[in-house]
Amino acid sequence: MPLYAALDLGTNNCRLLIAQPTRPGQFRVVDGFSRIVRLGEGLAASGRLSEDAMNRSVEALKICAAKLGHRNIRRARLIATEAARAAENGVVFMERVSAETGLELEIIDRETEARLAVSGCASLVGREARSVVLFDIGGGSSEIAVLRIGDNRSSRLANHITHWTSLPVGVVTLSERHGGRDVTPESFEGMIREVSGMLDRFDCPDIEEVRAAEDFHLIGTSGTVTTLAGVHLDLPRYDRRRVDGLWLSDDEVSAMQARLLSWDFAARAANPCIGPDRADLVLAGCAILEAIRRRWPSTRMRVADRGLREGLLTDMMADDGVWRRGRGRRPSRSGPQTGSEEGRSS
Structure with a gap:
């Protein structure tokens, strides 16, 4: 079976997945890498x-390049997001990455990022849901997509996006502005107000009347929501299998946020689902989450430990027709490649 690769260089993390298609719409991860690079x-x-x-x-990307170089990759898409988009020297840095690692990274726009997040989480949208708000709280930006599914569900869930926005704020930028180490209820509310002001400028109609709890829900894909889930489950160490796809009630999310807010930095750093690398960022993420919850109240939220990489893999495999029975497949090519040949960006 062919191998596909997806790399996401974000504001906070560098992540790689190498996967093989299996059953329709699914794939098996054969290798991966993740490192907090800030x-x-x-x-x-x-x-x-x-x-x-x-x-x-660059050091993290060198490891990714080595992993890619050791495998026969049919297609790869290597992307960079908000930090590279926003920085004055972002393009120059991409040139340095190419020279030192051999990897050609593509700086994607915010709409593409929002659509990829939806593609990556498509299987977590309940079959009964008629409307969904999906959000991806990143390090430097936060993408939000409103989906209205109705009765005719497309095989590509991103086709149901009716409105989307990219807030120029993430856990790194918000914690740097407000202080993420020593957070008080007052400073936490100040973070929420800043994000709520941005959401007020998002021109999007309210979700139509929700007649049943199953009609509408939130999906969160980010370290913030997976951390909340891990704390909620009281895991001795983070376990993706327990977290990905977990449903949290509105009350449970509120309880977890209050619990984290009551902890000082040392207590957050000591929690195995947070750790010292995220202890100064998690409450900024909770503030962004709270602003989203106030804008779109929901009785439940689904947790996604997946996102852009999974969206990239899903779209490349779908574009190649690997899940269509009896379809011919393109000949394999070795080595990492950019996304220039992709037919769709989401």
């Missing part, structure tokens, strides 16, 4: 990627 550290203040942040990211 590429966007200090970007909000300076407008530029710092030398330390770029060095950390």
